[in-house]
Amino acid sequence: MHCTRGLGQHSSQHxxxxxxxxxxxxxxxxxxxxxxxxxxxxxxxxSELLLHAQKRVLVTGGSGLVGRAIQHxxxxxxxxxxxxxxxxxxxxxxxxxxxxxxxxxxxxHKPTHVIHLAAMVGGLFKNxxxxxxxxxxxxxxxxxxxxxxxxxDAVKVVxxxxxxxxxxxxxxxIDETMIHNGPPHASNFGYSYAKRMIDVHNRAYFExxxxxxxxxxxxxxxxxxxxxNIEDGHVLPxxxxxxxxxxxxxxxxxxxxxxxxxxxxxxxxDLARLVLWVVRDYNEVEPIILSVGEEEEVSIxxxxxxxxxxxxxxxxxxxxxDKSDGQFKKTASNAKLMRYLPNxxxxxxxxxxxxxxxxxxxxxxxxxx
Amino acid sequence: LNGSAQKRVLVTGGSGLVGRAIQHxxxxxxxxxxxxxxxxxxxxxxxxxxxxxxxxxxxxHKPTHVIHLAAMVGGLFKNxxxxxxxxxxxxxxxxxxxxxxxxxDAVKVVxxxxxxxxxxxxxxxIDETMIHNGPPHASNFGYSYAKRMIDVHNRAYFExxxxxxxxxxxxxxxxxxxxxNIEDGHVLPxxxxxxxxxxxxxxxxxxxxxxxxxxxxxxxxDLARLVLWVVRDYNEVEPIILSVGEEEEVSIxxxxxxxxxxxxxxxxxxxxxDKSDGQFKKTASNAKLMRYLPNxxxxxxxxxxxxxxxxxxxxxxxxxx
Numbered sequence: 001m002h003c004t005r006g007l008g009q010h011s012s013q014h015x016x017x018x019x020x021x022x023x024x025x026x027x028x029x030x031x032x033x034x035x036x037x038x039x040x041x042x043x044x045x046x047s048e049l050l051l052h053a054q055k056r057v058l059v060t061g062g063s064g065l066v067g068r069a070i071q072h073x074x075x076x077x078x079x080x081x082x083x084x085x086x087x088x089x090x091x092x093x094x095x096x097x098x099x100x101x102x103x104x105x106x107x108x109h110k111p112t113h114v115i116h117l118a119a120m121v122g123g124l125f126k127n128x129x130x131x132x133x134x135x136x137x138x139x140x141x142x143x144x145x146x147x148x149x150x151x152x153d154a155v156k157v158v159x160x161x162x163x164x165x166x167x168x169x170x171x172x173x174i175d176e177t178m179i180h181n182g183p184p185h186a187s188n189f190g191y192s193y194a195k196r197m198i199d200v201h202n203r204a205y206f207e208x209x210x211x212x213x214x215x216x217x218x219x220x221x222x223x224x225x226x227x228x229n230i231e232d233g234h235v236l237p238x239x240x241x242x243x244x245x246x247x248x249x250x251x252x253x254x255x256x257x258x259x260x261x262x263x264x265x266x267x268x269x270d271l272a273r274l275v276l277w278v279v280r281d282y283n284e285v286e287p288i289i290l291s292v293g294e295e296e297e298v299s300i301x302x303x304x305x306x307x308x309x310x311x312x313x314x315x316x317x318x319x320x321x322d323k324s325d326g327q328f329k330k331t332a333s334n335a336k337l338m339r340y341l342p343n344x345x346x347x348x349x350x351x352x353x354x355x356x357x358x359x360x361x362x363x364x365x366x367x368x369x
Numbered sequence: 370l371n372g373s374a375q376k377r378v379l380v381t382g383g384s385g386l387v388g389r390a391i392q393h394x395x396x397x398x399x400x401x402x403x404x405x406x407x408x409x410x411x412x413x414x415x416x417x418x419x420x421x422x423x424x425x426x427x428x429x430h431k432p433t434h435v436i437h438l439a440a441m442v443g444g445l446f447k448n449x450x451x452x453x454x455x456x457x458x459x460x461x462x463x464x465x466x467x468x469x470x471x472x473x474d475a476v477k478v479v480x481x482x483x484x485x486x487x488x489x490x491x492x493x494x495i496d497e498t499m500i501h502n503g504p505p506h507a508s509n510f511g512y513s514y515a516k517r518m519i520d521v522h523n524r525a526y527f528e529x530x531x532x533x534x535x536x537x538x539x540x541x542x543x544x545x546x547x548x549x550n551i552e553d554g555h556v557l558p559x560x561x562x563x564x565x566x567x568x569x570x571x572x573x574x575x576x577x578x579x580x581x582x583x584x585x586x587x588x589x590x591d592l593a594r595l596v597l598w599v600v601r602d603y604n605e606v607e608p609i610i611l612s613v614g615e616e617e618e619v620s621i622x623x624x625x626x627x628x629x630x631x632x633x634x635x636x637x638x639x640x641x642x643d644k645s646d647g648q649f650k651k652t653a654s655n656a657k658l659m660r661y662l663p664n665x666x667x668x669x670x671x672x673x674x675x676x677x678x679x680x681x682x683x684x685x686x687x688x689x690x
Contacts, residue, residue: 132525136468139460147457180504193521200514204453 046112046153055084057279058109058154060096060145061117062088066160066218068225069268070115070275079276087111089118096141106148113279114149116142116159119195124187124326125256126232131190138194146201150211157213158278161199161287163220163264163332165192173294173333176217176287185327199287206285216278219291219332223268223352224359228369235300236265236353239307240360241369252316253308256323259301264291264332267352277341291334292346306350310357376405378600379430379475381417381466382438383409387481387539389546390589391436391596400597408432410439417462427469434600435470435478437463441512445647446577447553448509456511463519467534471526478534479599482520482608484541484585484653486513494615494654497538497608506648520608527606537599540612540653544589544673545680549690556621557586557674560628561681562690573637574629577644580622585612585653588673598662612655613667627671631678 049056061067067088073079074086087109094105096118120137127134142159149157166174167182179199184192198215205211222236230238239255246253274290282288298306304317337344360367382388388409394400395407408430415426417439441458448455463480470478487495488503500520505513519536526532543557551559560576567574595611603609619627625638658665668676681688 130529132522132529135521135525136464139464143457143460182503183501189521190525193518197514197518200456200510201453204456204511208451208453 044110046110046155049112050155053083055113055279056109056111057084057086057113057115058106058111059086059088059115059117061090061119061160063090063225064117065221065223065226065268066117066271066275069223069272072269073272073276079273081280091118096144097137099140099144102144102148103151106152110152111149111154112156114145114154114157115275115279116145116149116157118145119160121191121227122232123234123238124324127188127191128324131188133190134188135190135194138191139197142194142198142201146198146205146213149213150205150209155212156279157202157211158275158282159198159202159213159215161195161215161217163217163289163291163330164188164327165195165217166330166332168327172329172331174331175333176289176336179217179287187324187326202285212283212285214278214282214285215287216275217287217289217291217332218271219264219266219289219330221266221268221271223356224363226268226356226368228360228367230369233369235263236303236307236356237360239304240311240357243307243311243313244360244364246315247311247313250315252318253304253313255300255304255317255319257300257319257325258321259304259319260299261325261327262297262299262329262331263303264294264297264330265303265349265352266291267347267349267356269352270346274337274341274344282340288336288340289332289334290337291332292349293334293338294331296346296349297329297331298349306353307357310350310353311361374404376434376600377430377432378405378407378434378436379427379432380407380409380436380438382411382440382481384411384546385438386542386544386547386589387438387592387596390544390593393590394593394597400594402601412439417465418458420461420465423465423469424472427473431473432470432475433477435466435475436596436600437466437470437478437480439466440481440516442548443512443553444555444559445508445645448512449645452509452511454511455509456515459512459515460518463515463522467519467522467526470534471530471532476533477600478523478532479596479603480519480523480534480536482516482536482538484538484610484612484651485509485648486516486538487651487653489648493650493652495652496654497610497657500538500608508645508647523606533604533606535599535603535606536608537596538608538610538612538653539592540585540587540610540651542587542589542592544677545684547589547677547689549681549688551690554690556584557624557628557677558681560625561632561678564628564632564634565681565685567636568632568634571636573639574625574634576621576625576638576640578621578640578646579642580625580640581620582646582648583618583620583650583652584624585615585618585651586624586670586673587612588668588670588677590673591667595658595662595665603661609657609661610653610655611658612653613670614655614659615652617667617670618650618652619670627674628678631671631674632682 094101168185202213226237228237228241415422489506547558549558549562
């Protein structure tokens with residue numbers, strides 16, 4: 001009786017799982033284990049947790065920009081739900097490029113769900129230097145994590161792609177169906193292909209095992225706890241750090257490139273709230289773009305000017321046009337997201353930028369840079 | 370080793386269809402050159418899915434050049450069953466081999482792609498510039514993406530380290546020493562094995578699918594001669610298609626009829642249209658190859674098929690099936 005009810009709950013929660021093989025596996029486990037649920041420190045198996053509509057969510061890259069935002073939403077904003085247990089991993093817990101360490105940490109925690117954020121990442125100039133390392137390291141991390149999740153029977157993995165991986169020669173706006181329609185921009189092809197292959201990997205797990213592993217595609221993310229390193233970081237944290245230092249030294253803010261390329265920026269806290277919705281309620285294997293709308297796209301020049309306002313920067317702003325511009329635009333459509341969540345309210349850009357700059361100034365000493 | 374124009378060439382997958390053909394050309398046809406040392410590896414020597422074993426075998430031999438043929442391969446029906454395994458296993462093999470080659474300072478690696486990895490929605494003929502222009506056919510997307518990523522990997526080695534690692538793209542290869550397994554093998558060896566058994570049992574040859582899809586076939590011995598040229602004299606990082614011309618494309622029906630002639634098959638030939646056809650065509654241009662080697666002479670199809678069938682009949686007991 002208890003067991004049948006449990007299975008019924010699964011059927012509705014996981015209705016999207018097309019494979020009857022998977023349901024058969026669940027049914028088999030169900031009939032052999034009717035365990036009374038007790039609180040405590042014992043590590044229940046994945047199937048036992050699912051039977052009681054419990055989630056144990058493991059977040060890789062938990063100390064990074066997006067991981068910290070999710071922690072904030074869960075811990076400070078009451079964003080968690082009953083029956084959810086959240087575990088945030090960082091590189092201290094396991095080197096995910098190492099297969100054995102990854103297996104060990106997954107065996108230890110036995111998650112039912114995984115938010116896979118860990119990756120080797122960097123801005124334009126770092127990618128251009130070491131495309132090979134971006135390719136290899138991310139392929140290793142992704143294979144280790146997905147395979148470990150599969151082996152502990154995690155029912156869902158949400159991995160993180162990026163709009164920078166889309167085809168370079170394309171029409172706009174780009175959408176979820178276009179990921180593989182041509183080569184990515186040359187500047188970061190190693191990273192781009194490694195991320196694209198997560199989608200290939202997800203589809204292969206679905207086809208061979210009925211797994212509901214999926215991915216999200218954010219545009220350019222920013223927020224507290226970012227990597228503010230000027231050489232290796234992304235454009236907004238780079239500008240914030242540069243402006244902060246230029247102000248202290250009474251020098252101009254030097255923006256790399258012409259300032260004309262355009263980007264959609266998404267605040268890490270908004271992204272975190274959306275990722276929580278994806279983990280709980282988005283049931284497709286095909287990815288979903290998580291972004292502000294096309295009309296919110298701004299030029300690097302406009303972004304620099306917004307940073308100037310947020311930091312009350314007093315000096316000149318100059319553009320070093322000898323430096324590379326990277327891709328001119330990557331305009332992504334958020335129509336699919338809007339169909340699912342028509343009422344989702346993004347934090348206004350100026351407000352989000354102000355919060356980020358305030359955080360950076362207050363946490364300058366500890367900030368990653 | 371490089372200073373005296375010596376080459377130590379390591380061939381992974383040396384006991385497979387193409388590896389055996391290269392061995393034949395080197396050992397039986399005087400295809401080797403002075404100053405070349407040839408080492409053929411098989412799975413007995415190292416499990417290339419295992420990083421440590423791969424490193425060990427590369428450290429042992431310290432090749433200057435590598436012909437990387439080892440892969441998890443199979444025909445249409447096997448791919449459809451286990452796309453995940455095709456993706457993962459081939460990514461591991463390829464990363465282990467390329468990285469091991471890089472670490473022993475090999476100056477050249479020639480890997481093996483396939484025309485089945487090209488975009489499914491495409492114009493024809495396909496050429497070397499089109500590999501990444503869209504998703505591959507759904508039936509073998511795991512294998513296809515893993516192979517495509519060799520090209521990505523090669524370009525990354527070139528960009529970061531100046532390595533001259535490249536790849537070749539054969540069309541459908543056939544010849545002695547193939548995998549003649551009917552469930553898992555490719556179409557020509559599958560047809561040969563099926564016809565051989567059907568003849569023995571006095572039954573019809575059942576061809577899977579409608580017989581209408583079209584393929585370009587390249588004899589393994591021709592491919593081997595071309596791969597030797599690539600190792601020695603092809604210096605681009607971008608891949609090169611190794612194939613007969615577009616006009617040599619034949620339908621599966623025509624291929625089945627050629628097998629019937631080569632084996633002197635006496636029974637009926639029927640087509641099981643319930644079975645999948647796979648991709649309708651993958652017509653590849655060999656214009657780039659023809660620019661480099663305008664006088665290269667491919668073995669005529671009927672002759673190559675006859676040699677393959679004769680080999681199969683003579684070696685039935687030992688043949689992989």
